[in-house]
Amino acid sequence: MKKHISLILTLLFCSLLSAQIDRTQQPKPGPAPIIQIDSPEEFKLKNGLTVLLVENHKLPQVSISLSIDTPLIFEGDKAGTNALLSAMMGKGSESISKNEFEEEIDFMGTRLQFFSRGANASSLTRYFPRVLELLADAALNPNFLEEEFEKEKNKTLTGLETSEKDVKTAARRVENLVTYGEKHPYGEYISKETVEQLSLSDIKKAYSYIYNPANTYIVVVGDFNTKEIKKQLKKSFGKWKARETIQMAFPEPTNSSETEIVFVDMPNAVQSEVTVLNTASLDKKSPDYFAAILANQILGGGGEARLFLNLREDKGYTYGAYSQLRDSHKTKALFKASASVRNIVTDSATVQLLYEIDRITNELVTDQELDIVKAKYVGSFVLSLEDPANIARYALNIKTQNLDPEFYRLFLQNINTVTKEDIYRVAKNYFLSNQARVVVTGKGSEILDALEKISFKGKVLKVSYFDKYGNTIDRPDYSVDTPNGITASGIVESYIEALGGKEKLKTIQSIREKAEASMQGMTLEIVSQKTDQNQAITEVKMMGNVMQKQVVNIDKAFMEMQGQKIDFEGDTLNEMILESAIFPELNMDLSSVKLMGIVDIDGAKAYEIKISEAKSNFYDTSTFFKIQTIQTQEIMGNSQTSTTKFGDYRKVNDISFPHSTKVSMGPQEIEFKSIGIELNVEIDTTIFQ
Secondary structure (H helix, E strand, O other): OOOHHHHHHHHHHHHHHHOOOOOOOOOOOOOOOOOOOOOEEEEEHHHHHHHEEEEEEOOOOOEEEEEEEOOOOHHHHHOOHHHHHHHHHHEEOOOOOOOHHHHHHHHHHHHEEEEEEEEEEEEEEHHHHHHHHHHHHHHHHHOOHHHHHHHHHHHHHHEEEEHOHHHHHHHHHHHHHHHHHOOOOOOOOHHHHHHHOOOOHHHHHHHHOOOHHHHHHEEEEOOOOOHHHHHHHHHHOOOOOOOOOOOOOOOOOOOOOOOOOEEEEEEOOEEEEEEEEEEEEOOOOOOOHHHHHHHHHHHOOOOOOOHHHHHHOOOEEEEEEOOOEEHHHHOOOEEEEEEEEEEEEEEEEEEEHHHHHHHHOOOOOOOHHHHHHHHHHHEEEEEEEEHHHHHHHHHHHHHOOOOOOOOOHHHHHHOOOOOOHHHHHHHHOOOOOOEEEEEEEOOOHHHHHHHOEEEOOOOOOEEEEEEOOOOOOOOOOOOOOOOOOOOHHHHHHHHHHOOOOOHHHHOOOOEEEEEEEEEEEEEEHHHHHHHEEEEEEEEEEOOOOEEEEEEEOOOEEEEEEEEEEEEEHHHHHHHHHHOOOOHHHHOOOOOEHHHHEEEEEEOOEEEEEEEEEEEEEEEEOOOOOOOEEEEEEEEEEEEEEEEEEEEEEEEEEEEEEEEEEEEEEEEEEEEEEEEEEEOOOOOHHHOOO
């Protein structure tokens, strides 16, 4: 009975409340709140080091950040020095070994990270005094050992080698170079040549230049006693000697005089990276700052923004299109709008990126768009205050960028005052559709002809040609130079013959293969089983446990990973069904394959055969063995491109199989070596369910 009475009273109250509300009128937003952020207590050590303290006793934990506000550094022929310095920091100190240092950090459950220009840590309150000692010791007395230097140097070189053919890596490298210039700190890049000539003395020299208390800031946030922490900081950092800060000179970046296309040729690309770039003068002190960040949010800040809605939702060119506006108080700010798109729509996507940038500079945004982005900023900013690291960053920004002390307290108020007219005004100043560089990185044989015909605002855009290192080159020649009589279908048939011949291959009704690879010191095992009835299962195991499973069963396919099952559909499903065959080329529609030309694959000449829009095979010109496959798949809403290399062909029952398979996902490459291939074995077909 009491429950019924309570329900009746509740409904009555809601009814009365509803009667008092005019639901034909949209509720008006209230005034933006003034954010309450604790003001840091500031003091300086005699050596010039600045300390900012924010006491907060809500939780028994403390976080500390040590940041060195060094002027931008141009490394030149020593590019890579700062990256190696970052890798060398935090490996113990002159008084404590790396292993002892790491063991103590692990014991306390502390997060302690170092980088080339500082460090940060967080811990429980009771451990913080010791954490502070360790941080100071490792920062001021780094353990620079030749053995560790060589190890980190080799890791860097390996990473560079692995990313050599990564399209995104090449795109970012050239984008930075053409935007900022090769003599600018943001325009240079690390190369094998610059890293190879580095020595440990270069690292020590860089450390001496960067680590200087005169431009160092320490921010401590959390549960501590101010009087005690001051004593500890003076004890740990008070003897650190200051020196003069040296400002390097470098040329200011300049924009193009007109919108132009910078084409970067990457023959292995299966999709294109399209990026529109320009620089501008913008920092947090600018009166345009709040309007500018909202304008960028409307243009390309997320799934509700114009670029995403146009290029993904409306056109289906890409899985995501976004923009960024990175302010800077040390050099020019950067505006960037980008998308990874299918080769066939590269030119169309380029036009749409420019169209949306131009549109926001020539017409007012809608009230709804402005309301959405304001609400998004309110939510994200309020949430950011829950993280002590952000509180520290805000305090540091005020000091290093000479901001108004009230900058973050009034952040939401300043966001709320931005109007549509403000968006219109600042968009014209910071999104320069008439002076942009459009960097397109991709496979020229498939996209360049269309790119050279792009017209924007009645004018055909100029195209410049670059290699993946940013060097200017002549227009690449993509004419197919193949011997007379060589056709795509003939190459595939020659591959089948090289394996053992069509009749021999058709006698194989099932296959089971096991292979192993080493990854991060652990053994990765892959077991693949197939039948001649379009059934295939591949299991990836580590320490006996199945980490991933991929199954094809006649007309269905799925993948299981980390407890999740993903069913495949559409083109991806069709491709997987084709690949489920023991020898896929036997069932290939040879009338649909296309010979793209001869390319270089790790020093070997290979015929490139386009199997579908998402897949290309490469066959050695002398042996006709398949030596590489590049394929794009949609997995969980994301486009993933993988490169698989085949080698070490050996015969099993008079049929040749590759015994080495290298799989690349982005810059990472894993080599699987076959440890057993069995033909015509009995397979329990229930495993394909």
